[in-house]
Amino acid sequence: MEQRGNHIRQEHEEAFLARLRRYEQAAFHELVDRFSQQLFRVAYSMVGNAADAEDVVQETFTAAFSGIGRFRGESSLKTWLMQILARQCARVHRSRGRRMTIGIEKVDQPVHDPSPASESRLDVIEMLQKLSPEHREVIVLRELQQMGYEEIAAALKIPRGTVESRLHRARQELKRAFGYEL
């Protein structure tokens, strides 16, 4: 039963991909509707604020639309989009690093939204920002997106073993930050 469900999903995804490759406008809009929230969630967790996260998602869609012809379908659409998103997040971090280096403004710390937010939300997002980008991306893809090790490895283009070790270190750091006894 589950296999049949997977087969239908796969067929649906292939048909959807074919529509994207034909540059069907409706398919592009469907892609935006299907993935905006997911991508934004991951981007927000990685960059720490809504403005940067929205820019990252916008750049992700732009890159995906222009590169759809080169996507060979070796991974799922979601994995491919996460791959692009991870690159865009890395770009944001590099640009923050550069701005810090030349000392124009101190932007290495996440700028939280001015909107009222619960303490726990601020804490978790802040803690995530304290991780290295490499550790942060694996923990976000695993815990927030429930992606498997192989899927994360494909999205980040790193070996599965590296996913496992980074995930372990990220969890250790977070457990320490949350004050768990290790």
Next chain:
Amino acid sequence: MSCDQVHLVEAFYDGEMPSSERDVFAGHLARCATCMAELDALQRLSRELKAVSIPSVSDEALARFHGTASVAEEHGVLKLAEWLTAAAAAVLAIGLTGLFKHDTTHASAPDVWEQAAVAYPTDHDPTVQSDVLQFAEWMRTDLSSSHKYEQQ
């Protein structure tokens, strides 16, 4: 208190442990306080991370994403049109080249049999061969013209 199998808890928790090892490890977990404590910590951490409240995408941002989709579609149609034009031009060029080659083959050098028919034999004697040569020339002209009629 420590356990040499505690490093396996994460794979077990993430559902990444092979099913053949899973049951065995589940048995171990039930008896090992260290591994059970690690499993509890992982579950707690997941709860904390999942509880994080992330705002929804703003309507303005969503409108911008859809704007990107519209621009991409226009750009894509143009790209597709460019590709089709290029493909049509290539087909036309190949067709014309083939046609040109076909015409020039017939217009240039005579066929081998024609050359043989009018060629002087190696032991050529002009006094005795003139009637043979005349006959060969007549045959070449006649066959060439009938070949042209067939083509028409």
